[in-house]
Amino acid sequence: MPERTAEIETVTGPVRDPGATLMHEHIFGLSPEILWNWPDIPEGWDLELRAREAADKLTELKDHGIDTVVDLTVIGLGRYVPAVQRVAELTEVNIVVATGLYTYDALPPYFGNRGPGSLFGGPDRLAEFFVRDIAEGIGDTGVKAGILKCASDHLGMTGGCERVFRAVAQAHRATGVPITTHSHSASRGGLEQQKLLASEGVDLSRVVIGHAGDSTDLAYLEELIANGSYLGMDRFGINTISPFEDRVATVAALCERGHAGRMVLSHDSYCFNDRFDHEVVRRRHPDYHLLHISRDVLPELRRRGVTEEQIHRMLVANPRDILTRREPY
Numbered sequence: 001m002p003e004r005t006a007e008i009e010t011v012t013g014p015v016r017d018p019g020a021t022l023m024h025e026h027i028f029g030l031s032p033e034i035l036w037n038w039p040d041i042p043e044g045w046d047l048e049l050r051a052r053e054a055a056d057k058l059t060e061l062k063d064h065g066i067d068t069v070v071d072l073t074v075i076g077l078g079r080y081v082p083a084v085q086r087v088a089e090l091t092e093v094n095i096v097v098a099t100g101l102y103t104y105d106a107l108p109p110y111f112g113n114r115g116p117g118s119l120f121g122g123p124d125r126l127a128e129f130f131v132r133d134i135a136e137g138i139g140d141t142g143v144k145a146g147i148l149k150c151a152s153d154h155l156g157m158t159g160g161c162e163r164v165f166r167a168v169a170q171a172h173r174a175t176g177v178p179i180t181t182h183s184h185s186a187s188r189g190g191l192e193q194q195k196l197l198a199s200e201g202v203d204l205s206r207v208v209i210g211h212a213g214d215s216t217d218l219a220y221l222e223e224l225i226a227n228g229s230y231l232g233m234d235r236f237g238i239n240t241i242s243p244f245e246d247r248v249a250t251v252a253a254l255c256e257r258g259h260a261g262r263m264v265l266s267h268d269s270y271c272f273n274d275r276f277d278h279e280v281v282r283r284r285h286p287d288y289h290l291l292h293i294s295r296d297v298l299p300e301l302r303r304r305g306v307t308e309e310q311i312h313r314m315l316v317a318n319p320r321d322i323l324t325r326r327e328p329y
C-alpha cells in the first residue's frame with residue numbers, strides 16, 4: 001500500500017481531516033458556449049448571485065453535520081473554478097474540486113483531433129492537463145484538484161471513454177489522487193470500468209464506482225467490492241432512477257453483509273445548473289437536495305439497524321481514506 005502524504009486539497013487549501021463528507025455533488029453546472037452567445041438566458045447566470053445562493057445551501061449543510069462536499073464538475077459539465085472559489089470564500093464548508101472529463105461517447109474535438117491515431121496525431125493532452133490541474137492548479141486560480149473523474153454510460157466503454165479512462169489512470173498513478181466514476185448500473189457498467197483501470201495498473205481500492213447505488217443487484221455490487229473498489233451510493237433523491245426505499249434497503253443490506261467500509265453517500269445534486277429546469281426538478285424529485293441524507297436517509301438507515309459506527313465509516317472514515325493523497329506509483 002503506498003504511503004499517505006496526509007493532505008486533502010480543498011478550494012481554500014489543504015486540510016488534514018475533512019470530517020463528514022458528501023462524495024459526489026456539484027456546485028455549478030454551466031454551458032459556457034451558450035453563455036458567451038446568449039448571456040441573457042432565462043436561467044440567469046450571475047456569478048455573485050449564484051455564489052451567494054450556493055454558499056447559503058452549503059452553510060445550511062454545516063448545521064446538519066456535513067463538513068465537506070466533493071464537487072465532481074469536470075470538463076463537459078461546465079467546470080468554472082473561479083465561481084467555486086467565490087462560494088468557498090462565503091462558507092465554512094470545505095469544497096474539493098475534481099479534474100477529468102465527462103462524456104458518454106466521443107471526446108470534445110479539441111482532444112479528439114489530437115493524440116495517437118487521430119487527425120493531427122501527436123501526444124494525448126488529456127493526462128498532461130489532468131496532472132497540471134492536480135500538481136499546479138486549475139487555470140490561474142491556484143486551486144488544485146483533489147480527485148479524478150471519468151464516465152461511461154449505456155453505450156459502454158466507447159473509444160472516447162476509453163481514452164479518458166486511460167488518461168485518468170495515468171494521471172492517478174503520476175499524482176496519487178483518487179479516482180471516481182460515473183457508471184451505468186443497469187448494464188453493470190462498473191465492471192468494465194474496473195477492468196480497464198486495472199489494465200492500466202490502477203490499485204482498484206483507490207477507485208469509487210459512482211452511481212453504484214442506482215442498482216439493487218447485490219451480486220453485482222459485491223463483485224465490485226470484491227474487486228477492491230468503493231461504491232458510490234450517491235444519488236439519494238433521484239427517485240425516478242431508483243426509489244428511496246430501494247436505495248436505503250440496498251445500503252442497509254450491504255452494511256449487514258459487512259461492507260460499510262466500502263460505501264460512500266451523496267446526492268449528485270447541483271446548487272445551480274443552467275441545463276436544469278429547477279422548477280420541474282423540484283416537482284419531480286422533491287428530495288433531490290443537499291439535506292436529504294442528513295434529514296431523511298440517515299434516520300431511515302438507523303431505523304433499519306445500521307449502526308452509528310457504520311454511518312461514521314460511510315460518511316467520515318471512508319471519504320477521508322479515499323481523499324487522502326498517497327504517493328505516486
Ligand SMILES: [Zn+2]
Pocket residue numbers: 024025026072268
Ligand atoms: Zn454527478
